Amino acid sequence: MRRDVFQAIADPLRRDIISLLAKQPMTINAVAKKFEVSRPAVSKHLKILKECGIITINQDGRERFCQIEPKNLIPAFLWIEQYKTLWEEKLDSFENYLLELQTKNKNNDQNG
Amino acid sequence: MRRDVFQAIADPLRRDIISLLAKQPMTINAVAKKFEVSRPAVSKHLKILKECGIITINQDGRERFCQIEPKNLIPAFLWIEQYKTLWEEKLDSFENYLLELQTKNKNNDQNG
DNA sequence: TATATTTGTAACCGTTCAGTTACATAAATA
DNA sequence: TATTTATGTAACTGAACGGTTACAAATATA
Known part of the structure; x- marks a missing residue:
C-alpha cells in the first residue's frame, strides 16, 4: 500500500x-x-x-x-507549488480568487 | 466517492x-x-x-x-501552506532541507 | 462505402480503505 | 488487589480503487 x-x-x-x-x-x-x-x-x-x-x-x-x-x-507543498506560476498566469487577480474561495468555504462550511 | x-x-x-x-x-x-x-x-x-x-x-x-x-x-496548496510557518519554525534552514530533499528525489528517481 | 482511429463503457477481479464490534494487555489508581 | 483507563489489534463488512478485456459508437480517411 x-x-x-x-x-x-x-x-x-x-x-x-x-x-x-x-x-x-x-x-x-x-x-x-x-x-x-x-x-x-x-x-x-x-x-x-x-x-x-x-x-x-x-x-x-x-x-x-x-x-x-x-x-x-513539504514534498506535497513543493509539488503543488510547481503549478503556482501556472495559475497565477491564468488568474486576473489571485487575491480576488482567494476572497472568492474564502466566501465559498464559509458557505459550505468546509475545512478541507 | x-x-x-x-x-x-x-x-x-x-x-x-x-x-x-x-x-x-x-x-x-x-x-x-x-x-x-x-x-x-x-x-x-x-x-x-x-x-x-x-x-x-x-x-x-x-x-x-x-x-x-x-x-x-489552489485549495490544496492553501491547506498545506497553513503549516508553512510551522515547518519553517522547526527547521534550522529551510534551504538546506530543500537541497537535501532534492538529492533524495534524484536518488529515488521520484517525481511525486 | 469499407476501414481505421478515437473514445466510451460495461463487466469483471483482486486489493485497499474506512469503518465497526469484540477482546486483549499494560499501566495507573482506589 | 481489584478496577479503571489507555491503547492495540483481530475479524469482519461494504464500498471504493485501479486495473484488465471485450465490445460499441462516432468520426475521419482510403
Whole structure:
C-alpha cells in the first residue's frame, strides 16, 4: 500500500487530525474524543499518519502523545507549488480568487 | 466517492498526468500512450481528474483534448501552506532541507 | 462505402480503505 | 488487589480503487 504524504492528506478526517495536532500534541484518546467515529478508526488513521511520517508518537506511561512532524508536508507543498506560476498566469487577480474561495468555504462550511 | 483536489493528487499516476498536461493540452490517446497501463485505465484517471475540476476536456471531431485547470489546485496548496510557518519554525534552514530533499528525489528517481 | 482511429463503457477481479464490534494487555489508581 | 483507563489489534463488512478485456459508437480517411 502507498504510504506517502499525498496519501496521508487524501482523507478529510486525517486532514482534520493534522489540523488538531498542529495546535498541540495530544494523546490518542484525546484525538479520538474529538471525532464522531470510533477510537479504533481514529487509531488506524493515526497509524497511517505515522507511517507517512506526518506524526510521531511518544509513549509516556500508558499514554501515547501524537505530535505533528510538519516538515514532512513539504514534498506535497513543493509539488503543488510547481503549478503556482501556472495559475497565477491564468488568474486576473489571485487575491480576488482567494476572497472568492474564502466566501465559498464559509458557505459550505468546509475545512478541507 | 470523494471527488476533491486531495483525492485527485493522491494517486501517483494522476500526478504524472497532471505534470504532463501542465506542459500542453493533449488528447486522451496521447496521454494514454505515455504510460504503461491500458487506455481505459488512463481514461478513468482522466475522468476522475475532470470530476475533481483539475482538467477540462474539449471535443474536436473524434479527438478530446485534456487541458489542465491549474487554479483548482489552489485549495490544496492553501491547506498545506497553513503549516508553512510551522515547518519553517522547526527547521534550522529551510534551504538546506530543500537541497537535501532534492538529492533524495534524484536518488529515488521520484517525481511525486 | 469499407476501414481505421478515437473514445466510451460495461463487466469483471483482486486489493485497499474506512469503518465497526469484540477482546486483549499494560499501566495507573482506589 | 481489584478496577479503571489507555491503547492495540483481530475479524469482519461494504464500498471504493485501479486495473484488465471485450465490445460499441462516432468520426475521419482510403
